[in-house]
Amino acid sequence: MGDDQLRLSPKAARKLIHDALTGAGTSPRNASYFTEAILDTELSGLEGHGFYWLQYYCEHLLSGKVDGKVRARVKKLSPVAFRVDARNGFAHPAIEKGFERLIPAAKKYGIAGMAVHNSYNAATLGYHTGFLAKHGLVAYGFTNAMPAIAPVGGRTPVIGTNPLSFAVPARKKGEIAFLIDQSASAVTWTSVKRASEEGRTIPLGWALDAEGQPTADPVKGLAGSMAPSGGYKGFGQGLIVEVMCAALAGALRGPEMGSFQDNDGKPIGCGQFFIALAPDMFSGGAFHKQVAALAKSITAQQGARLPNARRTEMQRRLTKEGLPISRALFDRLVSFA
Amino acid sequence: MGDDQLRLSPKAARKLIHDALTGAGTSPRNASYFTEAILDTELSGLEGHGFYWLQYYCEHLLSGKVDGKVRARVKKLSPVAFRVDARNGFAHPAIEKGFERLIPAAKKYGIAGMAVHNSYNAATLGYHTGFLAKHGLVAYGFTNAMPAIAPVGGRTPVIGTNPLSFAVPARKKGEIAFLIDQSASAVTWTSVKRASEEGRTIPLGWALDAEGQPTADPVKGLAGSMAPSGGYKGFGQGLIVEVMCAALAGALRGPEMGSFQDNDGKPIGCGQFFIALAPDMFSGGAFHKQVAALAKSITAQQGARLPNARRTEMQRRLTKEGLPISRALFDRLVSFA
Numbered sequence: 167m168g169d170d171q172l173r174l175s176p177k178a179a180r181k182l183i184h185d186a187l188t189g190a191g192t193s194p195r196n197a198s199y200f201t202e203a204i205l206d207t208e209l210s211g212l213e214g215h216g217f218y219w220l221q222y223y224c225e226h227l228l229s230g231k232v233d234g235k236v237r238a239r240v241k242k243l244s245p246v247a248f249r250v251d252a253r254n255g256f257a258h259p260a261i262e263k264g265f266e267r268l269i270p271a272a273k274k275y276g277i278a279g280m281a282v283h284n285s286y287n288a289a290t291l292g293y294h295t296g297f298l299a300k301h302g303l304v305a306y307g308f309t310n311a312m313p314a315i316a317p318v319g320g321r322t323p324v325i326g327t328n329p330l331s332f333a334v335p336a337r338k339k340g341e342i343a344f345l346i347d348q349s350a351s352a353v354t355w356t357s358v359k360r361a362s363e364e365g366r367t368i369p370l371g372w373a374l375d376a377e378g379q380p381t382a383d384p385v386k387g388l389a390g391s392m393a394p395s396g397g398y399k400g401f402g403q404g405l406i407v408e409v410m411c412a413a414l415a416g417a418l419r420g421p422e423m424g425s426f427q428d429n430d431g432k433p434i435g436c437g438q439f440f441i442a443l444a445p446d447m448f449s450g451g452a453f454h455k456q457v458a459a460l461a462k463s464i465t466a467q468q469g470a471r472l473p474n475a476r477r478t479e480m481q482r483r484l485t486k487e488g489l490p491i492s493r494a495l496f497d498r499l500v501s502f503a
Numbered sequence: 504m505g506d507d508q509l510r511l512s513p514k515a516a517r518k519l520i521h522d523a524l525t526g527a528g529t530s531p532r533n534a535s536y537f538t539e540a541i542l543d544t545e546l547s548g549l550e551g552h553g554f555y556w557l558q559y560y561c562e563h564l565l566s567g568k569v570d571g572k573v574r575a576r577v578k579k580l581s582p583v584a585f586r587v588d589a590r591n592g593f594a595h596p597a598i599e600k601g602f603e604r605l606i607p608a609a610k611k612y613g614i615a616g617m618a619v620h621n622s623y624n625a626a627t628l629g630y631h632t633g634f635l636a637k638h639g640l641v642a643y644g645f646t647n648a649m650p651a652i653a654p655v656g657g658r659t660p661v662i663g664t665n666p667l668s669f670a671v672p673a674r675k676k677g678e679i680a681f682l683i684d685q686s687a688s689a690v691t692w693t694s695v696k697r698a699s700e701e702g703r704t705i706p707l708g709w710a711l712d713a714e715g716q717p718t719a720d721p722v723k724g725l726a727g728s729m730a731p732s733g734g735y736k737g738f739g740q741g742l743i744v745e746v747m748c749a750a751l752a753g754a755l756r757g758p759e760m761g762s763f764q765d766n767d768g769k770p771i772g773c774g775q776f777f778i779a780l781a782p783d784m785f786s787g788g789a790f791h792k793q794v795a796a797l798a799k800s801i802t803a804q805q806g807a808r809l810p811n812a813r814r815t816e817m818q819r820r821l822t823k824e825g826l827p828i829s830r831a832l833f834d835r836l837v838s839f840a
Contacts (some may be wrong), residue, residue, distance in 0.1 A: 220740055236624050242783065243613050243784050244613045245582075245612065246583050246611040246612050246613065246614055246785070247612060247614055247781075247784060247785060249785060249787065271671050275580070275581040275582065275583050275584060276581050276583065276584030276616060277583055277584055277614060277615065277616040277778070278614065279613060279614035279780060279785065280787045281786070283787075304746065304747075304751055316804070316807070317801045317804060317807035317808070318807065319804070319806035319807040319808065320801070320804030321804065322800075322803070322804055324797070324800040324801060324804075325797075332739075332746070334746055334750075341615060344742075346739040346742060346743060348736045348739050350736075356764045390592070395732075395733035395734075395736045396732035396733025396734075396736065396737055397732075398685075398690070399685045399731075399732045399733065399737070399740075399811070400733055400736070402669075402683040402810055403736075403740075403838050404679075405683060405797075405810065406669045407681060408797060409641065409669070409671055409794065409797070410641075412714070412793050412797065413671075413782070413786060413789070413790045413791075413793035413794045413797065414780060414782055414785050414790060415784055415785060415786065416785065416786035416787045416788075416789035416790070416793070419793060419796060419797055419800075420508055421800065439785075441614070443616060443751060443780060444584075445559030445750065445751055446620045447580050447581070448584060448616065448751050448752060448753065448776075449578065449586060449618070449750060449752065449753035450586065450620075450753045451753070452750065452753035453750045453751060453753070454750075456750035456753070456756060457746065457750045459756060460661070460662075460742075460745060460746070460749065460750065460756055462660075462839055463661040463756075463758065464654045464657070464661060467653070467654060467656070467658065467659055467661075468657070469656035469657055469659030470653070470654035470655065470656040470657030471637030471654070471656065473735070473739055473742065
């Protein structure tokens, strides 16, 4: 670690995040779940999506791209179907408010769904599905984003890196058995963006140039498209997410969205969709036994691990060692407070 | 086309399929939806899963691995949650029976879920999700299978090629806008099995040998594992499907299942899970406009196509030209009638 890097305790990091969010114009009520999500992301070692993105959230607050004070509206469509209007505020308080209805509905009826529109980046999607899993539910989450992936054979990006996440509750209350959180692209868009900012080349297979050809130049990759993971199957995942968010949740499609990169005051307008399922109701009691056996069949193999093993390990380590942050980014975030 | 190949009209193919199924011991009531599914698969050009698999279905009927006459039982867990016990009969009549409850529930409440256990191969999963889409619903389908994929870094297969399917209804009643149907592996297990039967080598990247190394020998690949599509993301998809079927639906995990390849009388016991969603309820009316714009953004690009474009094209062509079948397979199927 160089002189230009600090280490923050989780407590200090929580304060930094909360102060930056509220300092830039988020109401304290809208900042609490959001603060925990950003902290959890940093603790999980997903640096690209924690402190790093927080500076953009604050810039968007100041430019009016996002409204930090607006309260989301939740519409009950049926006992198991909810539509949340985030009203061009952050995704996090809208999701938090919707979950207050989704969780009891899924527990009572076995399955429930929740759509979010007029929304904002959900950041680490697995935080939200993990939140549901900690409440004992199997959770499926989808969020769409600005265009980054072209259809296989084409050149023009039409869908985002569109992650989906799937979280599995552990038998022990409040714990997650495992969690899948994967984008439709070979790597995250943020990986390419950071490489371009730092002047690094990228491995072939991460991105395509504007002609649809593989490129090692992250600048050309950002001007072209992200390579879908596994070719048409990755594009298939992204397409599923786009339908769930832009069509089913009635949010904007990638090409209609406001840009995450500009402070032009134009709302992002993306969407999220969550499906929550009550494990014991469907499975007739077999759920936790089967999840435990499945997990063991993976962890018993040398060299193999559960999908969220790295995140769990990082949580333990970074809680102890503190969270690394560059002096420049720290100063930038403090300036919003 | 050589002398050893025939062409069947859809009508003749339907009769061949139905007669083979019922001749080998399926009740006519359990054979109707199943016959249409097999015919649709062949018409879609997915030869590996139509006539080819039908011979195994018939062998399994004769060996007692599957019960062609048993009636599935549907348990209503809530107004939107259903558990279907296929009772070691075919998956198709169980799914058909469950759909009779799932469809009206999803239309009324916006979302509904259906789990199937003690089941059998669902064959082309997209037939089932497409059936729901033709009824105006967004449909998510999952089915698990005998172990074929090892966790990344490991060697021992713990999950099947575990496909998922996602079908999107068109605005026009009874039609599908597009449909995604993809396994967790780079290619289907059937592709490797057929290559081994025909003595062909396979491209590197399709399968791994028992040491976890890429192989061009399909026999070594079948003794090893199928390569997951896009590495850990493909395994992630397979894991989601396994949780939905083996844990949430309470069916058997891959390693617990009866084999599809042996006529040993041991039931397969896999599971399926379906989630159906009512598009207009969640989207506030935006659904079909967004789906049409999304589809157009893909088809407008030269070289790009919708995920089910090939199937639709094949349906048109093979309906006109007739379905190809080898003389040997035709004779084999006739022998069951």
